[in-house]
Every structure is written in structure tokens, then in C-alpha cells.
Amino acid sequence: HIFKGLANRDIEPELLTLYHKWLDSNTHVSKLEAYADTYRVPSGTDIWKIHPDHSFTNIDKAQLREIAINFRDKPFVEHKLKTLNARINSRKAARYVPAWWHDVITLFRFDNRPLATCDSLEKVAAFYKESFHKADRAMRNIYAEFLQHQEIVAPIQEHYENLNDELLQHWFEYFNEYKPNQQGYLPKLISESEPGTAIIVGDGIRYEIAAFVASKLKGKCEISKNTLFADMPSETEHNMSALYAGNNEVIPIHKDREKKLLEATAKDITFKHLSSLHGGINADYLVLTYKDIDTIGETLQMSAIKLFQEFEEELIKQIQLLLNMGYKQIYLVTDHGFVLTGLLDEAAKIDPSAEGKKEVHERFIRTVSPQPNKDWLKFERPYKEYRFVYAAKNHRPFKSKGVYGFAHGGFTPQEIIIPCFVFSNTAPVTEGLEVNIENKAELGDVTGEWYKIKLAACGKSKDLFSSARRVQILLYANNLSQGKSHIITMEQGMTEAFEFSFSGHNEVTAVVVDAESQKQLDSVNIKKSNARDFGGLF
Numbered sequence: 001h002i003f004k005g006l007a008n009r010d011i012e013p014e015l016l017t018l019y020h021k022w023l024d025s026n027t028h029v030s031k032l033e034a035y036a037d038t039y040r041v042p043s044g045t046d047i048w049k050i051h052p053d054h055s056f057t058n059i060d061k062a063q064l065r066e067i068a069i070n071f072r073d074k075p076f077v078e079h080k081l082k083t084l085n086a087r088i089n090s091r092k093a094a095r096y097v098p099a100w101w102h103d104v105i106t107l108f109r110f111d112n113r114p115l116a117t118c119d120s121l122e123k124v125a126a127f128y129k130e131s132f133h134k135a136d137r138a139m140r141n142i143y144a145e146f147l148q149h150q151e152i153v154a155p156i157q158e159h160y161e162n163l164n165d166e167l168l169q170h171w172f173e174y175f176n177e178y179k180p181n182q183q184g185y186l187p188k189l190i191s192e193s194e195p196g197t198a199i200i201v202g203d204g205i206r207y208e209i210a211a212f213v214a215s216k217l218k219g220k221c222e223i224s225k226n227t228l229f230a231d232m233p234s235e236t237e238h239n240m241s242a243l244y245a246g247n248n249e250v251i252p253i254h255k256d257r258e259k260k261l262l263e264a265t266a267k268d269i270t271f272k273h274l275s276s277l278h279g280g281i282n283a284d285y286l287v288l289t290y291k292d293i294d295t296i297g298e299t300l301q302m303s304a305i306k307l308f309q310e311f312e313e314e315l316i317k318q319i320q321l322l323l324n325m326g327y328k329q330i331y332l333v334t335d336h337g338f339v340l341t342g343l344l345d346e347a348a349k350i351d352p353s354a355e356g357k358k359e360v361h362e363r364f365i366r367t368v369s370p371q372p373n374k375d376w377l378k379f380e381r382p383y384k385e386y387r388f389v390y391a392a393k394n395h396r397p398f399k400s401k402g403v404y405g406f407a408h409g410g411f412t413p414q415e416i417i418i419p420c421f422v423f424s425n426t427a428p429v430t431e432g433l434e435v436n437i438e439n440k441a442e443l444g445d446v447t448g449e450w451y452k453i454k455l456a457a458c459g460k461s462k463d464l465f466s467s468a469r470r471v472q473i474l475l476y477a478n479n480l481s482q483g484k485s486h487i488i489t490m491e492q493g494m495t496e497a498f499e500f501s502f503s504g505h506n507e508v509t510a511v512v513v514d515a516e517s518q519k520q521l522d523s524v525n526i527k528k529s530n531a532r533d534f535g536g537l538f
Contacts, residue, residue: 003039006051020053020092029095048080052087055096061152064104068155077108100145103138107159110135112166121174124167128413129227132167133208135160136414140208143342144305150343157342164395171413172393175377178411180231182239182418184246186287187264189331195284196328200274200315201243203236204294204408206337209308210419213315213332221323221330222424227417230336232379233364233389234408234415236294239335250383254289261287276479277318279325280509280523286327290315294408297338301405305340323425324519330423337415338408339363339395352398357385362397363409365390377411433469434458435490435512436522443510443526446502451526453510454497457490467492470515477505487515502528 002019005011011019022032036055041047047062063084070076081104087093088101114131118124139160146152186199207227214223231242241250244257245264251257258271270283274290293311297304315332322330352360354373359366366386370378376390383389391411397404408415437443438456453473473485482505485498502508511523 003035003056004042006054007041007045007056009049009051011051016051016053023053023055023092023095048083052084053090053093053096054087055093057096057098060098060101064100065149065152067104067108068152071108071155071159081105081108098145100141103141104156106134106138107142107156107163110163112163115166115170118170119174121171121177124170124174125227125229125413125417128167128417129207129225132163132413133206133211135163136206137208137212139342140305140308140340143302143340144308147302147305154343168393168395168412172377172411175411178229178416180229180242182228182231182242183248184242184264185228185333185420186243186261187246190261190265190267190269190285193285193329196326197284197331198286198288198322198327198329199331199333200288200290200318201240202293202315202332202334203240203289203291204297204336204338205290205315205332205334205419206414207417207419209293209312209315210332210334210421212312213319214421214423216312216316217319217423220320222426224422224424226420226422228333228420230416230418232381232391232411232416233361233366234336234410235361235364236335238381238383243333243335248381258287272479274314274318277321278476278479278481278509279321279474279511279513279520280476280525281325282523286322288318294335294338297406301403302340302342304406319423321518323423324513324517326425326520328425330425332419332421332423334418336408337418338406339410339412339414341395341397341404341407344397344404346399348396349399349404350392350394350396352400354390359386360398360400361409362400362402362404362407363391363415365398432514433467433490433492434521435469435471437510437512437524438495440524443524445529446526447529449502449528450499451502451508452497452499453524453526454495455488455490455512457492457494471512471521472515473498473500474511474513475500476509476511477503477507482508502526 002011002015005015022028032055041056041059047059050059067077067080084101088097088105090097114127118127142153142156214225217223230239237252238250240257245251245260251260262269267285269285269287271287274288277288296307319330352365354365354367354371356367356369366383367388367390368386370388371390375393377393379389380387381389392398395412397407435455435457438454443451468489468491471488471490475482475484482503488496490496506528508526509523510526512521513519514521
């Protein structure tokens with residue numbers, strides 16, 4: 001009866017109040033969802049007159065489908081979006097309002113008019129960073145949700161591409177002002193940085209991803225949203241070499257790039273993969289590689305976009321961990337961005353016809369001799385026997401071997417304007433009881449399978465809040481978590497010992513963290529002795 005009243009928008013006030021309480025009940029909402037899954041809105045129901053607090057997700061999709069089909073009728077679309085305002089902004093039914101409605105709003109209400117005043121490449125780039133990246137993100141979210149529903153995606157993609165084409169026209173108009181500044185970035189950064197610097201070097205992190213990560217860390221640190229212009233072609237081998245070495249040198253093997261960076265800086269740099277980061281790592285300069293986005297994107301193409309949320313969550317989690325570990329400056333940089341070609345037919349692909357010997361990629365072409373095609377952009381980039389790189393004045397791919405979807409290597413803002421964000425650990429230090437590991441010396445050479453960690457709470461209490469602290473011991477082996485202790489309450493002057501097993505490992509790292517903030521308080525590397533344990537017989 002309640003659902004019928006919602007569908008007809010004639011529900012009695014008392015029942016609507018009951019329904020709202022039901023929506024807000026963590027205990028009983030699962031029962032509501034079970035009812036909603038089996039309820040079928042009567043045929044002939046006007047989908048635009050249903051109560052905005054409804055819980056029928058199929059109605060949301062039906063409304064979106066109607067908007068998509070009529071997307072060229074701007075008054076119709078705007079009228080329907082106004083009708084949906086009450087639903088999209090509903091607090092009572094928030095858990096049933098699909099997140100993609102906000103992406104639809106972003107796309108259909110996006111304002112490209114400021115582009116008219118962009119009379120330089122710098123100004124076009126600024127418009128992209130301030131506004132257009134939000135349209136990129138919205139379209140990516142629509143792909144992730146509806147890629148298998150062509151009747152929804154195709155019209156919305158056409159609308160997005162109309163917006164993007166206008167951006168690209170301005171971008172290509174000022175192509176001659178393009179000056180890449182990616183070469184030798186890491187050697188310069190590390191040479192000029194103080195100890196306590198961590199750098200996440202991503203592969204294929206475009207600006208909208210970094211902007212989202214920054215939005216989730218807002219208030220937890222100071223954030224500077226700097227950018228670079230990536231070099232051309234905007235692909236991994238070329239651009240990672242630019243970051244690590246510079247001098248237009250192309251270094252195919254990543255380990256060799258790291259050696260170049262060590263030689264150029266003469267600093268003690270620790271290199272790790274981002275996924276292996278844990279609190280026990282102690283390095284003055286820490287470089288963390290994160291290749292998942294590019295690797296998975298090239299493997300799964302458009303199907304990979306459903307995983308992008310996980311990539312973003314990993315970046316947020318690890319930057320937060322680095323802040324808790326006490327790193328003063330955390331940089332998020334990347335080699336290149338990417339474009340998503342979306343729904344693509346053969347006719348939309350670009351003919352790669354070129355004179356002489358050539359090497360055709362999805363987003364660029366290498367040639368030995370210069371080409372006369374006025375629709376291509378020329379870059380002089382010697383590589384093996386090739387001298388030139390050409391990119392189309394388009395975001396569409398060249399006809400080439402392999403699958404299409406997730407692509408890079410071309411010259412669009414999405415690929416060239418890359419993040420160089422800085423997360424600074426400037427939050428005020430919260431005074432608290434000092435808790436440290438008291439027996440570090442003996443833990444460097446432990447006989448037997450078991451070891452004890454002795455915690456000591458020291459320092460004078462300044463107030464009630466620093467007289468006690470809740471802490472936890474985290475254990476790692478081979479860069480993987482091996483467990484953790486229960487939460488321990490340490491009071492001033494107190495010492496406690498806790499016993500753990502090596503669990504088959506020869507070396508374990510123990511990290512003491514504040515149980516609430518996860519701030520790192522102390523750490524130690526624990527090593528098993530090669531000497532045999534005779535259990536006190538001698």
C-alpha cells in the first residue's frame with residue numbers, strides 16, 4: 001500500500017512518515033529493500049509524477065533513458081532535470097538516489113561559454129583544470145554504470161563529445177605555445193627536497209582522478225594542485241624516462257630509470273611499489289610506483305573503468321598512511337593521462353596513411369620522414385630509426401592493431417595536462433602520551449620462534465588527555481600485513497610486554513600506532529637469530 005501511494009504520489013502523510021522512518025532504520029531497511037525488489041510499478045504509471053523519495057531504482061533508469069533519448073531537446077531535458085531536483089537532493093531517500101544522477105546533472109548543465117575568452121594554451125589548460133575535468137569524470141562514471149546499455153550511453157556520449165570537441169578546438173588552436181616541462185622532473189625535485197619526502201609516481205593518472213583524491217583528503221593536510229605538461233608521445237616508456245632521467249633519453253627498463261635517478265641526485269632513495277607500503281618503512285626519500293591504472297586499462301580497456309574507484313581508494317589510503325608516518329611532503333605525479341573512446345565504430349577511427357616507413361599506435365604515429373597531413377600535429381622526437389611523432393587533432397584513435405577504449409599517446413588535455421599535486425603534512429601536532437618500544441636492541445637478534453615487544457609510556461603528563469593513550473601494534477613481513485595486537489591502553493609510567501611468533505618468517509617489522517588517528521609512534525625491525533635455541537640447557 002505504501003509503494004502504491006509512492007507510485008501514484010497520493011500517499012497518506014502518516015504512511016509517508018512511517019516510510020521515512022523505515023528508510024532511516026538500519027535494523028529494518030533490509031526488509032524494505034526485499035519488498036522494493038519484488039514490487040512492480042503498475043504499467044501506465046507516469047514516471048515523472050512518482051514521489052521523489054521512492055526506492056524504485058528501475059524508475060530512475062527509465063527516467064534517464066527518456067532524458068538520453070531526447071538529449072537534443074534542451075528545454076525537455078532541463079524541465080526533467082528540474083523535476084528531479086527534489087529527488088536528487090532528497091536527504092530522506094539519499095541511500096536510494098543513484099550517484100550517477102549527479103554525473104548526469106554535471107554533463108547536461110555544463111557551461112562551455114568561458115572557453116570563448118581562452119586566448120592562449122595556458123588559459124585553455126586553466127579552464128580544463130578548473131571546470132572541464134569534471135565533465136571527464138562524469139562521463140567516465142556513466143560509462144562505468146551503463147556501458148552495456150547503449151541506448152543510454154550513446155546519446156550521453158554524443159553530448160559529451162560535443163562539449164569536448166569545443167574544448168579541443170581551442171586547445172589545438174594554441175598548439176604552437178605547447179612547451180612540455182616533464183623532462184628531468186624527479187632529479188630536480190629530489191635534489192631540492194629535504195628528507196621526509198615521498199613521491200607516488202603513477203602510470204596513467206589523469207587530472208580528474210588526482211582532483212578526486214585531493215577532494216577526499218581536504219582538511220587532513222595542505223594540498224597544492226600543481227600540473228605539468230607531459231611530453232610527446234604521451235606513453236609510458238617515453239614519459240617515465242622523461243620523469244626519471246630527462247635529457248630526452250628513452251630508457252625502456254624501469255630499474256635502469258631508477259639507477260639514473262640515484263646517479264643524478266646522489267641521494268639515498270628507497271624504491272617500492274605503492275601496494276607494499278607499510279608503517280615500518282623508514283626512508284628519507286621514498287619513491288613509490290603505482291602502475292595499476294595503466295596496466296589494467298591496457299589489458300581490460302573500457303571494462304577497466306569499473307575498477308577505477310578501487311585505484312582511487314588505494315591512492316587515498318596510502319597518502320593518508322604516508323601522512324600518519326610523518327612524511328612532510330607527499331607528491332603525486334604521473335607519466336601521462338588517458339582518453340576513453342567509449343562506444344566506437346570503425347568509421348570513427350582515423351586513417352593512419354603516411355608516407356615512408358611508419359609505426360602506427362592507437363594515439364600516435366612515428367615516421368622517418370615529415371608528413372603533409374594538416375590534420376596532424378608534428379613533434380620532432382628521434383627514436384630508433386624514426387624522427388617524427390604525429391598526433392591527430394582529435395581524441396579518436398588511429399586504425400591500428402589491438403583493442404580500443406582506454407588510450408594514451410596523443411595530444412589532448414586529458415593526456416597532456418598531468419597532476420603534480422603536493423600533500424603537505426602541516427596539521428598541528430596533537431600532544432599525547434609518548435609510547436615507544438623499549439627493547440629494540442634485543443629484537444635485532446632473537447633466538448627461537450617467539451619474541452616479546454616491550455612498550456613503555458614515558459614523558460610527563462601535561463593534562464588529562466596526555467595521561468593515557470590507546471595504541472596498537474601492527475606486524476609486517478615481506479611488505480605484507482601479518483596481523484596486529486588488540487588495542488592497548490597505556491598510562492603514564494606504564495610498561496607492558498606482548499609476545500608474538502615469527503610465523504615462519506625470519507624478519508618482521510613491528511609498528512606502534514595511535515589506535516584512533518593511526519599516527520605512527522615507533523617501529524622496529526625484528527630479526528631471527530641463526531643460533532639454535534637450546535632452551536636454557538647450557
